[in-house]
């Protein structure tokens with residue numbers, strides 16, 4: 548397979564473009580799509596990147612270093628999930644070292660007294676729901692306390708479309724409101740702006756970018772994961788996408804437009820009585836789960 552631009556060996560075929568790409572031209576394609584998010588929404592300043600050690604967050608971190616108006620700050624949460632968390636931290640550090648950045652680490656046990664397995668032992672709720680909430684809270688809080696302009700996460704096009712279909716399948720429409728590449732800050736609730744730089748890039752494109760740019764990542768599954776329902780949906784979507792190459796992008800564009808038309812006026816936020824961060828209840832879920840309220 549030859550690159551459609553220069554004739555060198557190609558590393559990937561992008562079906563919706565009907566083109567093959569060599570390492571260099573694929574990098575240009577990939578960063579061009581990251582740039583679409585960065586430029587369209589005017590993302591600049593200090594961007595804190597949540598680095599888990601997985602391929603998407605490490606790729607997101609490296610990709611953002613190519614934009615001059617962005618200062619990248621890597622951030623990792625040690626969740627205390629035994630060897631899995633130790634390995635995640637080690638790999639996240641290596642990914643940062645590879646591009647000359649220091650990793651900022653928040654240790655959940657040290658700072659708040661409990662690991663994710665300890666929290667899990669005390670509750671019936673699904674652990675991933677709680678873990679996700681804790682990560683979102685801590686990313687926002689850390690970025691807010693440090694005065695960063697954005698929190699960036701490695702969600703890609705495949706993740707976004709699959710998780711939206713999963714929410715639709717469960718008649719759960721609240722997260723629809725977050726379905727766009729950038730969420731504006733809400734200073735009155737200490738909510739830092741969020742950006743998903745890989746929003747227009749598929750799973751496979753992120754993997755090939757990571758592999759061809761020597762980005763360190765690991766693909767071990769978390770031992771607490773009970774198998775994500777979105778994985779099946781992703782397979783189904785990727786199959787559809789191989790037959791109709793623009794369908795995934797078109798789903799995402801449609802979801803964004805629906806999101807823009809949704810009425811969000813009735814969304815009531817207040818400040819947590821305990822920590823002061825945004826919540827819909829008197830005391831936020833983070834403070835309740837970690838028993839922080841007195």
Ligand code: SF4
Nearest residue numbers: 675678679769771772
């Ligand atoms: S799989 Fe679940 S428990 Fe494990 S890190 Fe992810 S969200 Fe947390």
Ligand SMILES: [Zn+2]
Nearest residue numbers: 550553569572
């Ligand atoms: Zn080429």
Ligand SMILES: [Zn+2]
Nearest residue numbers: 819822831834
């Ligand atoms: Zn709180």
